[in-house]
Each structure stands twice: as structure tokens, then as C-alpha cells.
Amino acid sequence: MLKEVVEFYAPRELEEAHGLLLKHYPHAQLVGGGLDLTWRERKEARYLIGLDHLPLKFIKSEEGTLEVGAMVTIRELLENEALENVAPDSLKPALKAIATPLLRGVITVGGSLARAYPWSDLPALFLGLESKIGIFDGKYRVFELREFYEGDFREVLRRALITKVLIPQSKGRYFSYRRFTRTEVDIPLLNQAVSLHFREGKIEHARIFLGARPGFPLELEEIEGLLEGKELSEGVIGEACAMLRESAPVESDFRISKEFRKHLAGVLLEENLREIKGKYESSIQA
Numbered sequence: 001m002l003k004e005v006v007e008f009y010a011p012r013e014l015e016e017a018h019g020l021l022l023k024h025y026p027h028a029q030l031v032g033g034g035l036d037l038t039w040r041e042r043k044e045a046r047y048l049i050g051l052d053h054l055p056l057k058f059i060k061s062e063e064g065t066l067e068v069g070a071m072v073t074i075r076e077l078l079e080n081e082a083l084e085n086v087a088p089d090s091l092k093p094a095l096k097a098i099a100t101p102l103l104r105g106v107i108t109v110g111g112s113l114a115r116a117y118p119w120s121d122l123p124a125l126f127l128g129l130e131s132k133i134g135i136f137d138g139k140y141r142v143f144e145l146r147e148f149y150e151g152d153f154r155e156v157l158r159r160a161l162i163t164k165v166l167i168p169q170s171k172g173r174y175f176s177y178r179r180f181t182r183t184e185v186d187i188p189l190l191n192q193a194v195s196l197h198f199r200e201g202k203i204e205h206a207r208i209f210l211g212a213r214p215g216f217p218l219e220l221e222e223i224e225g226l227l228e229g230k231e232l233s234e235g236v237i238g239e240a241c242a243m244l245r246e247s248a249p250v251e252s253d254f255r256i257s258k259e260f261r262k263h264l265a266g267v268l269l270e271e272n273l274r275e276i277k278g279k280y281e282s283s284i285q286a
């Protein structure tokens with residue numbers, strides 16, 4: 001599978017890694033966890049640039065933001081207590097539901113955000129958490145993740161490295177993530193991330209992303225608009241779910257039909273909103 005590879009580099013500085021990426025363009029490939037090399041034929045990959053020795057394995061809190069280095073695996077993220085400051089009791093179960101324990105020990109944040117399969121979990125999850133992304137293209141730059149993905153990010157990443165993801169640690173955020181799979185270890189047939197911020201009992205701000213539609217995650221602005229300014233009552237949950245079942249931006253593929261995805265979109269929203277409602281109500285009673 002890797003018979004075209006002529007060189008494997010293990011740079012220790014970002015500048016060196018970036019230089020190699022440019023030098024061997026378009027035949028260079030960065031290697032995070034390296035999972036993609038095991039199952040995808042990449043004839044153009046002749047120069048592999050391993051990222052293990054770069055200073056990209058860190059998790060730190062900086063001025064209200066959790067910064068997660070690109071080489072952090074899902075498992076390392078899961079094991080870090082700082083996660084609880086981002087979305088208490090909801091981010092850990094969400095990460096734990098992704099793939100299998102072995103795969104979670106291999107998949108890196110950078111590898112997942114760069115590969116960004118339409119069905120991938122981390123892009124939808126980090127979009128729902130209103131994250132930013134840090135890249136190095138000769139200079140360090142930070143973008144809103146949403147804007148980064150709206151641009152031609154695959155072309156950008158042919159000459160740049162992802163360095164980190166930046167997640168705001170908002171105290172008022174209530175977060176919930178759901179994914180629907182055929183089996184426990186399958187890729188999602190649909191996934192959905194919801195963040196709600198409350199003010200005086202009402203939803204001040206909502207962020208909802210639907211992924212694996214089967215396309216790339218889309219923000220559900222119409223549903224966000226319906227929720228904002230309202231209390232999260234049973235009636236409002238019912239209204240939002242009915243609207244999404246009607247209008248969900250989903251399609252059929254060889255896995256499931258459009259109709260089933262529409263139905264699922266409503267089910268995931270109901271589960272996400274109910275989880276948030278439960279957490280919000282217990283927090284104001286405490």
C-alpha cells in the first residue's frame with residue numbers, strides 16, 4: 001500500500017515540517033495518528049512527514065479557552081479533567097461514543113479535522129462547541145472553525161499544518177451531542193451537536209450542527225432562530241423537532257433514505273434538547 005513512499009521524515013520544529021510540506025508538494029503527506037495510511041490508497045503520498053516529535057501534544061487552559069494540540073488523541077482528550085470546564089458531563093460521553101477504544105487511542109484531533117469526512121464526529125462536535133482552529137502556514141493563524149470549513153480548507157491544508165483547536169470554556173453553555181450508527185462501532189449515519197446558552201430562563205443563543213447528512217455538517221439556523229428567546233419547554237422542543245423533521249437538509253445515500261434521515265434528525269434533536277433541559281433544570285435547582 002505504501003510502496004510509492006520514498007522517505008519518512010520526523011521533524012522536531014513546525015517550521016521544518018512546513019518546509020518539507022512545501023518542498024515535496026504535492027507529494028507530501030502529514031501523518032498524525034496515521035490511520036488513513038492503513039486503509040486508503042494514496043498514490044500521491046511519496047514523502048511522509050510524521051508529526052510525533054512536534055510540540056503539538058498539549059491540552060491547556062488559556063484565558064477562558066481550552067487549547068488542544070493537533071496531536072492529542074481522542075483518548076488523551078477524554079482523560080483530561082479540563083474537559084469538564086468546556087461542557088460538564090456532556091463532552092466526555094460524546095467522545096466516548098466515537099469509534100472504538102483502540103481507534104480513540106490513534107485518531108488525533110488534527111488528523112480528524114484535516115481529513116474531515118462528511119460523517120466525521122470531531123468536526124461536527126467542535127463546530128457545535130463554537131471552536132476556532134489554529135494553523136501554521138509559515139505564520140501562526142487562528143480562524144473560526146466554521147469559517148475555515150466554509151473556505152477551500154483542503155487546498156489550504158496542502159501547504160499548512162493544523163496546530164490546535166481552541167474551545168471556549170463558557171460557564172453558561174449546555175452541550176449535547178448525538179450520533180446514530182447501525183452498530184456501536186460503525187461510522188455515523190447522522191450526527192448532531194447542540195450548544196445552548198441561557199439567560200434568565202430563556203435561550204439566549206443556540207448553535208446546532210447536523211453532520212453525516214450525508215454531506216458536511218451544516219448549521220441549522222432556522223431551528224436556532226426558533227429556539228432563541230424562548231424557554232426550553234416541552235412545547236418548544238416539540239415545535240423545533242417537528243420543524244426539523246420537515247426541513248432537515250439531508251439526502252439519501254447507499255446507507256439510508258432521505259426520509260429516514262429526516263426522521264432521525266428530529267429524534268436526535270429531541271434527545272439533545274431533552275438532555276440539555278434536564279441539565280439546565282438541575283443546575284438552577286442546585
Ligand SMILES: Cc1cc2nc3c(=O)[nH]c(=O)nc-3n(C[C@H](O)[C@H](O)[C@H](O)COP(=O)(O)OP(=O)(O)OC[C@H]3O[C@@H](n4cnc5c(N)ncnc54)[C@H](O)[C@@H]3O)c2cc1C
Pocket residue numbers: 029030031032033034035036037039051070071098099100103106107108109110111112114115116119120121122157160161162163185186187188
Ligand atoms: C476503522 C475506522 C473507523 C473509524 N471510525 C470513525 C468514527 O467513528 N468517527 C470519526 O470521526 N472518524 C472515524 N474514522 C476516521 C478517522 O477519524 C480519520 O481517518 C482520521 O483522519 C484519523 O486520524 P489520524 O490522526 O490517524 O489521521 P492521519 O491518518 O494521520 O491523517 C489524516 C489526514 O489528515 C492529515 N493530517 C494529519 N494531521 C494533520 C495536521 N496536524 N495538520 C494538517 N493535516 C493533518 C494527513 O496528512 C491526512 O491527509 C475511522 C477510521 C477507521 C479506519
